[in-house]
Amino acid sequence: MEKILMSWLAQHRRLAVIIVVGLLGVLSLGLGLSLALHRSSAPADPALASSQVVATSSPLATHTTNRAVASSKSSNATKGPMYVDVKGAVNHPGVYEVSERMRVADVIALAKGLRPKADRVQLNLAEKVTDQQVIYVPVKGEKPPVMSNHHSTGVATTKSATPNSTNQSTAGSASSQTANEDPINLNTANVTELQKLAGVGQKKAEKIIEYRETHDGFKSVDDLKQVSGIGDKTLAKFRNQLTV
Numbered sequence: 001m002e003k004i005l006m007s008w009l010a011q012h013r014r015l016a017v018i019i020v021v022g023l024l025g026v027l028s029l030g031l032g033l034s035l036a037l038h039r040s041s042a043p044a045d046p047a048l049a050s051s052q053v054v055a056t057s058s059p060l061a062t063h064t065t066n067r068a069v070a071s072s073k074s075s076n077a078t079k080g081p082m083y084v085d086v087k088g089a090v091n092h093p094g095v096y097e098v099s100e101r102m103r104v105a106d107v108i109a110l111a112k113g114l115r116p117k118a119d120r121v122q123l124n125l126a127e128k129v130t131d132q133q134v135i136y137v138p139v140k141g142e143k144p145p146v147m148s149n150h151h152s153t154g155v156a157t158t159k160s161a162t163p164n165s166t167n168q169s170t171a172g173s174a175s176s177q178t179a180n181e182d183p184i185n186l187n188t189a190n191v192t193e194l195q196k197l198a199g200v201g202q203k204k205a206e207k208i209i210e211y212r213e214t215h216d217g218f219k220s221v222d223d224l225k226q227v228s229g230i231g232d233k234t235l236a237k238f239r240n241q242l243t244v
Contacts, residue, residue, distance in 0.1 A: 082097065082098050082100060082131040083095055083132065084096055084129050084130075084131075084132075084133045084134070084135060085134040085135070086107055086111045086137075087134060087135070087136045087137070088135075088137035088138060088139070089114060089118035089119070089137045089139045090111040090115065091112035091114070092111045094111065096110045096111065098129050100128070103126055103128055103129065104124060104125050104126070104135060106129075107129055108125070117210070119138050119139060119140045123137065139191075140213065141209065141212075143192070183240075183242055183243040184241055185242075186217075186218040186221065187212060187217045187218055189208075190209075191209065192205075196241075197237075197238040197241060198237045199234055204227075204230070207227050207228060207229065208224070211223075211226060211227045221239060221243070224242070
């Protein structure tokens with residue numbers, strides 16, 4: 001067999017060379033294609049690919065993310081609703097639930113808008129509201145109450161005294177008023193100043209200011225009896241405290 005093969009090679013040497021060269025070329029081409037496919041499937045930056053795998057599969061990263069989401073949800077859940085108290089010259093005074101994005105203008109809208117005699121000049125409609133805030137809308141010519149709380153706006157305050165406690169306080173102070181104190185001018189006094197009179201609360205003070213505006217002011221102290229709820233006996237309690 002070996003002699004036959006050697007004899008064939010001797011007779012067909014050129015053909016044998018061509019066959020060997022062809023086989024070597026096929027092997028080289030296959031090896032080159034294999035290397036090219038391997039390089040195209042490998043990541044451009046092995047270190048970057050490794051860090052991405054660690055970041056996405058790490059239990060610590062997953063736990064940290066879950067805890068941050070849970071903390072955010074817990075914070076939102078414990079914050080709770082916000083409420084403001086609207087008083088004064090609005091159509092429907094009361095307590096309204098609000099959000100932290102709302103402004104004074106939004107709260108006035110919840111209270112069905114302003115009364116015709118409301119003083120818009122003293123309102124800061126663009127101011128943001130805060131929880132437990134009291135928004136007081138004065139009427140024209142009225143000086144807003146003195147603000148003593150950090151929640152207050154231009155016409156708002158918080159934790160104000162209730163009408164009953166205010167009436168009791170003003171009644172006691174009126175009885176002890178001395179002659180050295182300046183009298184209250186019916187034509188310039190605001191709601192707060194009028195409530196210093198014995199028996200005059202917020203509603204009655206607003207009626208006095210409303211009468212003053214509709215009748216072009218008070219001509220005398222006796223004109224006060226024209227206001228609903230004020231008679232001779234009531235006027236006698238604080239006549240010496242008034243002037244026009």
